[in-house]
Amino acid sequence: MSTPIARVDNVRKQYLMGSVMVEALRGLSVDFYPGEYITIMGPSGCGKSTLLNILGCLDRPTSGQYVLGGEDVSTLDDDQLSTIRGTRIGFVFQSYNLIQQLNVLENIEVPLYYQGRPQHESRAVARELAKRVGLEDRMEHKPFELSGGQQQRVAVARALANDPLIILADEPTGNLDSTSGSDILSVFDDLNRQGKTLIMVTHSDEVSERAGRVIRLRDGRVERDERRN
Amino acid sequence: MNGATNLRSRIPWQHLVVDVERVRRTMQLGLKSLWLHRLRSLLTGLGIVFGVCSVIAMLAIGEGLSYEAQEQIRRMGSNNIIIRSVKPPEDRSSSAERTRVIEYGLTYADVERIKLTIPTVEVVIPSRIIRSDVWNGTNRIDCDIIGTVPSYPEMRNHHVALGRFFTEEELEENLNVCVLGDGMAEKLFPLDSPLDGIVRIEGDYYKVIGTMEPESERSSMGSPDSNPAAAGPARNATGAPYEMYIPLTAAKSRFGEMLVQRSSGSFSAERVELHEVTIKVGQIDDVVETWHIIADLLTANHKKTDYEIIVPLDLLRQAERTKRIFNIVLGAIAAISLLVGGIGIMNIMLATVTERTREIGIRRALGAKRKDIVLQFLIETVLLSASGGLIGVALGLAIPFFITQFAELQTKVTLWSPLLAFSISALVGVVFGIYPAMRAANMDPVEALRHE
Numbered sequence: 001m002s003t004p005i006a007r008v009d010n011v012r013k014q015y016l017m018g019s020v021m022v023e024a025l026r027g028l029s030v031d032f033y034p035g036e037y038i039t040i041m042g043p044s045g046c047g048k049s050t051l052l053n054i055l056g057c058l059d060r061p062t063s064g065q066y067v068l069g070g071e072d073v074s075t076l077d078d079d080q081l082s083t084i085r086g087t088r089i090g091f092v093f094q095s096y097n098l099i100q101q102l103n104v105l106e107n108i109e110v111p112l113y114y115q116g117r118p119q120h121e122s123r124a125v126a127r128e129l130a131k132r133v134g135l136e137d138r139m140e141h142k143p144f145e146l147s148g149g150q151q152q153r154v155a156v157a158r159a160l161a162n163d164p165l166i167i168l169a170d171e172p173t174g175n176l177d178s179t180s181g182s183d184i185l186s187v188f189d190d191l192n193r194q195g196k197t198l199i200m201v202t203h204s205d206e207v208s209e210r211a212g213r214v215i216r217l218r219d220g221r222v223e224r225d226e227r228r229n
Numbered sequence: 230m231n232g233a234t235n236l237r238s239r240i241p242w243q244h245l246v247v248d249v250e251r252v253r254r255t256m257q258l259g260l261k262s263l264w265l266h267r268l269r270s271l272l273t274g275l276g277i278v279f280g281v282c283s284v285i286a287m288l289a290i291g292e293g294l295s296y297e298a299q300e301q302i303r304r305m306g307s308n309n310i311i312i313r314s315v316k317p318p319e320d321r322s323s324s325a326e327r328t329r330v331i332e333y334g335l336t337y338a339d340v341e342r343i344k345l346t347i348p349t350v351e352v353v354i355p356s357r358i359i360r361s362d363v364w365n366g367t368n369r370i371d372c373d374i375i376g377t378v379p380s381y382p383e384m385r386n387h388h389v390a391l392g393r394f395f396t397e398e399e400l401e402e403n404l405n406v407c408v409l410g411d412g413m414a415e416k417l418f419p420l421d422s423p424l425d426g427i428v429r430i431e432g433d434y435y436k437v438i439g440t441m442e443p444e445s446e447r448s449s450m451g452s453p454d455s456n457p458a459a460a461g462p463a464r465n466a467t468g469a470p471y472e473m474y475i476p477l478t479a480a481k482s483r484f485g486e487m488l489v490q491r492s493s494g495s496f497s498a499e500r501v502e503l504h505e506v507t508i509k510v511g512q513i514d515d516v517v518e519t520w521h522i523i524a525d526l527l528t529a530n531h532k533k534t535d536y537e538i539i540v541p542l543d544l545l546r547q548a549e550r551t552k553r554i555f556n557i558v559l560g561a562i563a564a565i566s567l568l569v570g571g572i573g574i575m576n577i578m579l580a581t582v583t584e585r586t587r588e589i590g591i592r593r594a595l596g597a598k599r600k601d602i603v604l605q606f607l608i609e610t611v612l613l614s615a616s617g618g619l620i621g622v623a624l625g626l627a628i629p630f631f632i633t634q635f636a637e638l639q640t641k642v643t644l645w646s647p648l649l650a651f652s653i654s655a656l657v658g659v660v661f662g663i664y665p666a667m668r669a670a671n672m673d674p675v676e677a678l679r680h681e
Binding site: 053056058059078079082083085086087091094097098099100101110111113114115116118119158206 | 250251253261262263388587588590591594595596597598599600601608674675678
């Protein structure tokens with residue numbers, strides 16, 4: 001296999017919950033390769049979200065190493081992590097997390113805005129992406145004027161805007177009805193076919209069946225890591 | 230794929246260009262979210278609106294008042310020193326000596342001494358002020374009759390409106406000519422021109438040779454103590470007392486030096502040679518020194534302090550000092566109101582930051598650095614306070630206009646006051662916006678994304 005696009009090596013993460021020290025990840029190691037479609041599963045409290053936060057550079061491991069695109073990002077400072085998030089990572093959240101006062105195009109543009117890309121350029125990219133997720137006739141709409149499925153499609157378009165190394169999705173179909181959910185999942189399938197690396201946290205076996213690799217976590221460690229083909 | 234390396238390899242100046250563009254777009258964003266909560270923004274900015282507006286309006290009123298006062302003083306002549314006879318206080322209160330003849334005030338000898346001994350003095354104008362009724366047929370006016378010399382109008386910056394003032398010849402020949410003060414002609418000669426008309430004062434008749442323009446300085450500067458009578462004479466339309474001018478010689482010979490007053494059975498008499506002496510100093514720099522010399526001279530020759538010295542230049546300086554104090558007080562009030570406004574803004578911005586925690590989390594996740602978040606909230610606060618300031622400036626400029634229109638009070642808006650008030654309002658935005666903005670920026674992105 002080729003070199004991993006993201007490598008998590010013996011990562012531990014502890015944090016204080018109230019006055020109790022919780023150890024969410026206990027020496028977790030896993031490699032992700034380019035073009036993979038990975039789902040991460042496990043009971044709640046197993047460390048899925050913590051892992052996703054570290055993969056997304058929203059959080060830093062207490063110990064261990066996280067290498068993204070050949071660069072050790074586990075020791076970067078806050079500004080550098082922001083830059084990494086803005087340039088190499090695309091996020092799709094369970095609750096869409098669109099900015100309410102911005103319309104569809106402006107929401108898609110946000111990551112490009114923080115990279116300092118000129119507006120005419122980012123606007124063109126946003127239009128292109130809105131078309132790609134089938135929202136060409138909703139480009140000027142605000143999030144509250146869209147259905148859940150449409151909002152999540154905006155979120156997917158936004159995740160693609162910065163042409164990321166990996167796309168991280170946190171239960172992207174959790175808030176959607178089955179039709180919109182399978183809509184979104186087929187968008188993900190398409191993306192994966194186009195060579196995007198997807199890492200998705202999910203509870204649903206149905207969803208994880210679409211993925212080429214399923215990682216099950218338990219108590220902050222990898223319990224099972226299986227590839228299907 | 231390698232955006233991070235791209236960021237590092239940018240040429241230095243491009244970073245600046247991007248920043249200007251970013252500020253512009255952040256401002257657009259700020260306006261958008263302020264507009265989204267229009268009512269809240271308006272209410273929040275109201276403190277600044279009122280603060281700025283009251284500062285400008287109060288400054289304009291203060292400036293207008295002091296401008297008017299300074300104009301009046303200036304019209305008295307900043308080169309002039311005015312000495313007035315004042316009845317000494319100890320005599321005024323002693324009711325037991327009602328029938329005694331009170332002798333006080335400036336004398337012809339004082340005038341001569343000032344003329345001869347002080348070289349900086351250019352002109353000395355003595356005058357007598359006698360209160361009496363002036364008649365034309367059955368029309369009567371109670372007025373101050375001022376006996377003076379021909380250079381009086383020029384010295385006091387008080388000019389003839391119609392006809393002429395009397396001449397040196399008329400003064401020397403002791404002629405019964407008179408010049409009517411503002412408003413008198415209409416009362417005494419309601420139907421025809423007052424020129425060449427005849428008016429009667431007690432048993433003597435005077436020919437009218439001219440009328441004066443309205444004189445505004447007396448309305449505020451005229452001290453009633455300087456009048457021989459306890460109560461001032463009737464006042465004309467502009468609120469100034471009626472005044473009539475006759476040659477000093479005529480005043481001396483027709484009225485004598487003894488002024489007799491009878492009131493409710495008591496009798497009092499005063500002997501005053503001159504009621505007022507106006508002294509013009511050649512150079513403005515010599516005014517203060519001349520003033521001190523005159524004061525010394527008068528102290529040496531008068532047993533009692535039966536005179537007062539009015540120095541318009543000194544009054545002007547006092548007025549300027551008063552204005553400075555007024556401005557300091559106003560500045561303090563302004564500072565307090567802007568402080569209150571600023572705290573109001575900070576309060577709302579803190580609430581806004583909490584309310585928009587999720588948005589902050591999203592922006593951080595999508596690549597916003599801490600300084601981007603700081604910039605966003607700081608710009609929003611500054612926009613809020615600066616637009617409050619702008620509305621305040623507009624109101625603050627409108628209020629003095631309406632005051633001038635409807636209250637007939639003079640106001641004067643100086644250029645710097647709206648500029649200063651506006652810049653301070655923007656500064657308030659920065660000062661009170663920095664804390665909420667820092668709080669927003671220091672949120673943990675993970676926590677912020679989880680916020681409901």
